[in-house]
Amino acid sequence: MERIEALEERMAHLMRAVEDLSDVAARQAREIEVLERRVRLLMERAAEEEAIAAEAPAANVRPPHW
Template sequence: MDRVEVLEERVAHLMRAVEELSDVVARQAGEIAGLERRVRLLMERAAEEEALRGEAPEANVRPPHW
């Protein structure tokens, strides 16, 4: 194999790796978006339940060291 063929082979492997990683990143971005929606809904639900009980949400309570 001459040097050009070796470089072409390396480039082909790198291009395949980049495409595979791009697919993984795209899939993970979709999963993250779905998880963010679920967390937001859970936080809203928790805030509504706390409001019904008359409690302040944990995020609005200052820590004891303040």
């Protein structure tokens, strides 16, 4: 009987650990989604700035020796 109780106790601890890990994985997945969205926005902004800089007239661009 002690062996069954020990196994049940072990199983309860393992189930709790699995639930905790599942919560961590879910939280990290949400954080990754937010970070991916932010990176995408930053890449779009950088592309827009590059496009604007490419359209700037040469008179507004400093010579390389400055």
